Amino acid sequence: MNRYQYDIVIVGAGHAGTEAAAAAARLGAKVALLTGNLDTVGQMSCNPAIGGVAKGQIVREIDALGGLMGQTIDKTGIQFRMLNSRKGPAMHSPRAQADKKAYQFEIKRVIEETPNLDLRQELVEEILTDPSDSHQVIGVRVRGDAIYAAEAVVLTTGTFLQAIMHTGEAKTPGGRAGEGTSSGISHSLHSLGFRIQRFKTGTPARLNSRTIDYSKTEIQPGDDNPQPFSYMTDRLPDPQMPCWITYTNDKVHELIRANLHRAPMYSGQIQSTGPRYCPSIEDKVVRFADKDRHQLFLEPEGRHTNEVYVNGISTSLPRDVQDAMLRWIPGLENAQIMRYGYAVEYDFCPPDQLTPWLETKAVKGLFFAGQLNGTTGYEEAAAQGLIAGASAALRLQGKDGLVLSRDAAYMGVLVDDLVTCGVDEPYRMFTSRAEYRMMLRQDNADRRLTELGYELGLVSDARYARFQSKLIQIGEATKALRALRIGDVPGDKYLKRPEVTWQHLTEQYPEQLQCYSAEVALQVECDVKYSGYIARQQIQVERQNRMADKSIPTDFSYDSIISLRAEARQKLGKIRPINLDQASRISGITPADISLVLAYIENPKLRAKQPNVAEVAVQSNSGRTAD
Ligand SMILES: Cc1cc2nc3c(=O)[nH]c(=O)nc-3n(C[C@H](O)[C@H](O)[C@H](O)COP(=O)(O)OP(=O)(O)OC[C@H]3O[C@@H](n4cnc5c(N)ncnc54)[C@H](O)[C@@H]3O)c2cc1C
Secondary structure: OEEEEOOEEEEOOOHHHHHHHHHHHHOOOOEEEEEOOHHHOOOOOOOOEEEOOOHHHHHHHHHHOOOOHHHHHHHHEEEEEEEOOOOOHHHOEEEEEEOHHHHHHHHHHHHHHOOOEEEEEOOEEEEEEEOOEEEEEEEEEEOOOEEEEOOEEEEOOOOOEOOEEEEOOEEEEOOOOOOOOEOHHHHHHHHOOOOOEEEEEEEOOEEEHHHOOHHHOEEEOOOOOOOOOOOOOOOOOOOOOOEEEEEOOHHHHHHHHHOHHHOHHHHOOOOOEOOOOOOOHHHHHHHOOOOOOOEEEEEEOOOOOOEEEEEOOOOOOOHHHHHHHHOOOOOOOOOOEEEOOEEEEEEEOOHHHEOOOOEEOOOEOEEEOHHHHOEOOHHHHHHHHHHHHHHHHHHHOOOOOOOOOOOOOHHHHHHHHHHHHOOOOOEOOOHHHOOOOOOOOOOOHHHHHHHHHHHHOOOOHHHHHHHHHHHHHHHHHHHHHHHOEEOOEEHHHHHOOOOOOHHHHHHHOHHHHOOOOHHHHHHHHHHHHOHHHHHHHHHHHHHHHHHHOOEOOOOOOHHHOOOOOHHHHHHHHHHOOOEHHHHHOOOOOOHHHHHHHHHHHHOHHHHHOOOOHHHHHHHHHHOOOOO
């Protein structure tokens, strides 16, 4: 049997796997990135777009930590828009249409050129653990009987585990159209004691652009002054391509209702839960029965293809119904389907089986990231990939894994929500999930994360130098603003007024202010205008941090706290929070429960009464107890 030796093996080269591999390699680990098909590295399974509300903020954070997604979409985007630009800065969210193939090729090129990183086409069939200690991963076995030995393995297998695709009554094994499924890993996970559940997701048909009558649709152009995702990008591709808008109507809804018995979701063929906020068209027609139309976006899949993605009409209805639906939609009456829509059901591992750095509690050195953790979306997957890959490398260096706090990043909110609360439907990010939204803006991701990224070794010298120079500029611009006098009022006080903007001041005082870039000006303006909100949020953060400082020992026995409610004992024992802050966010845990745990942590006499530490550690690490 062939045997290859690496520090870290990453399984799957989707959005999570590529970020994980690149992050681990940046931290100096020798990494193998193994994926079933080299032609689908970084492939977008569904819509050809990156970013969007809350997701755009995540891409900016990935970029601020030196990740791949931001720079890649900047190079390969065909249309850029800042969503919610009329709302406050916390809601501004960048989104771009991608040239899907160009995006994929660019990710693959970067991966191929990354030092310490080998990309290989391999189908992983088994996770290997130490024969003398099944709680320690030692590598993977691939099809063709070769072994990749490693001290850490990061699984990022997306929608592929025991996957079944549905189009009407037709069922085909596979995680994505034209691709196979992966069952060996599910068996491995099962035999290692992991809980596994099923989710489903779906995708719409792709049409031939030549058969669409765009004169019956509304045009949606990109922004006049498009903004990049990456802090390293100076220029975006030109020209931008438009998208188009059309609508469903009563006729379409009638047709869908008449065929609901043929929709796998309604016929009982699919039993698992799908993404609530990305419903199929059949789901929308049933759930929003009072709506007489639904908006559809026609999104080009790239500059060199005629394929058009129909955003808003994801479906698993049979082919004949998909064809018939189009006949009633303005502009699509003669449209030809190039790929039919379908739904896919797949295995995922409930993420409450993970630590806050995405290592499994049951098997040391084994990390999970991406859709495998019950999330949905490229950005959510990429964010987890970066955290898992970086953490795997850091742990091998004997350091702590990468844990971002909820006030530092949406990425922190994402991972904390997953590991603390688990999921009961595919998890996607929303701004409403973050309690410190005003601090987690898309514009200040570098100020929140780049310093940390540089300290860890994730951020290049070039990126850091650029960031430092921006900080200097922000400092100087702030000083220049404070030095201004408008009447008796200092410039910063004047700028606080709702009707005044930096732009107004620059027009009045060009000599003092015009030299600063729009990027720098935005930082100063936000700092000044929102200092009150931010200071209030900071007080809350400090309160939370005091709780976060109260670590809970890994061997802590909740069973020994007699007065702790049974529900609290069971939930705390299952999640095993790392500190009181995380414990306080577990659903059903009350302030009284927290006080009791705190009393035990702080009182050495009570702690001494806890059972034998080694015994408890084995129990707590096994993670094998039934749900
Ligand atoms: C049909 C469909 C519809 C979707 N709809 C939406 C949507 O509407 N909105 C949304 O936000 N997201 C949607 N998604 C989800 C989105 O595609 C994922 O969230 C995202 O791609 C997850 O990234 P990932 O890296 O976790 O997994 P993926 O991008 O799926 O990558 C997984 C990788 O693992 C590889 N792999 C799997 N098994 C093995 C193995 N045994 N050995 C080696 N390699 C392996 C695969 O080849 C692939 O490269 C959809 C996905 C599908 C398939």
